[in-house]
Amino acid sequence: MNSTILGLAAVLALGLVALPVLAATADVDIRGGEYIPASLTVEGNTTVTWMNYDEVSHTVTSTGGVFDSGPIEQNETFNYTFSDTGTYPYGCTLNASTRRTPMQGVVIVVPEGMMVEENGNETGEGEPANMTLADLVAGDANLTSFADAVGQAGLTRTVLNAGGPYTVFAPNDAAFEALDNETRTALFNDTEMLDTLLMHHVVRGNYTAEDLMEEANATNETVLEALTGDSLNVSAADDVLTVGNATLVASDLAAENGIVHIIDTVLVPPDLLPPENVTPAENVTPVENETAVENVTPEAPAEEQRVIP
Template identity: 70%
Template sequence: MRRNPVIPWLAAALAIGLIALPALAATVAVEIRGGAYHPASLTVEENTTVTWTNYDTVSHTVTGTGGAFDSGPIEQNETFNYTFTGTGTYPYGCTLNASTQRTPMQGVVIVVPEGMMVTPGEEPEGVTLADVIAQDENLTTFTAAVEKAGLAQTVFASGGPYTLFAPDDAAFETLGNETLAGILNDTVMLDTLLMYHMVEGNYTAEDLMAEVNATGNETVLSTLTGDTLSISVANGTLMVENATIVASDITADNGIIHIIDRVLLPPGSGIGEAPENVTPEVTPAERVIP
């Protein structure tokens, strides 16, 4: 039987073409409904494309903290896509309703290396940052804050590695009961406060000292809120902003913890600030007529 010479050639071409085809990128959907992101927290692998779709009648944005990505206004039934090519933690929110809604819209995407995702229920039985702080008798207030938080709970238990600067109980006491109660009852403020105490990567005390020495007694690290923390040395002791590291190199599977003696306050948070001086209005009865 005579063979058609075209068929083997065609089969070979198809095989080469299939091999050359790139792997399809993973995609994950987030719905914007009722002034919230659903789900608000995502853990994805590198090179995953996240698609946000706005189902509300009002416009929203998907704006990454620090400007990593920004959708601009998304109208009803419109979408925004972003592909996460690098590992890390990416908090984001809506800039349009921040001033009109008491609880601003917030979300977070945690990106892990490819092949690191696990099936729900099959997570490794590791000791997370949340586990470690819960076992420290000097971090009871910080533990309570994590348990009351929203997005920060996921951040502490997923992804990483992170370096956490955890204020001890005495540090929280200096804020006063009223201020502390206000923070613990405001999930958005609490998330911001907690993630301001975290930076990406494992930094031991030795690493921090080396960074400081290499940059002339001060270095800067970026926090998960997109702000920065100044690390310096005073009298041989490591400082984080105006806080002293009193215990260091407490390890977890997804990071490392240093205990500090002051609560770090995010810029513009207004936490613990005294109200501005306001000139009281004088009633007619109180006016003095010369």
């Protein structure tokens, strides 16, 4: 009897060992020039599959260079397994010439067993999570315009709710008011463009004002990478921190998943706005069909950064 029981136990054990481990999977459809869903939250070690249902080709290209599908034709797929936690914004590079900004998506990877729902709670938990970056921004009286933009864009709100840690350089209300009407209209009427603008103000990691000051003083200028993949130059002079052409006016507002610094200028990434919304340089007379270089007064270089004393 004992030998029979032991034999059955051995067979069961071998059967259990032979069972394949089911990997977590998730799907994203590409339809109508959009990723559906545009924002996807998964646990670590999840394989995401993108299927292109459009007649035109698309790509799934990470802004940080983590993955790049190359052209995906109709009814073709691309797979990527996310082993590390973090936030992975991505977009299509093939339609950039026909749209003002590429179509965008984001995959937010949380630790295994800690899937986060849209309301910011861990699944199975009844108590709300602590204040997220999105909550902090929404509750600050100096960031009402930035909060409105985050709420309207949608994708950035998901990132600030579930991702992190991040450092956010949030323009105050006066910074948004300083934008001309055409620029504000263009931004708030284009959700993808607005998301690109907002994520240009977000970098991975926790950077306190002290951290930024130390790095800037040590190297004269330090460079951070925004979630859009663009560079943000941070410098310090007379104990004043600047990011691009913006000055920090308040710092170290702490949330559960990062830090917010308030700045006095909206940082606009290169080539974001269409040409009709770009203010031409002053005192420059356009010359049509000009091919000769003689007797042409050179144009003054455009000012790239505002120097803060």
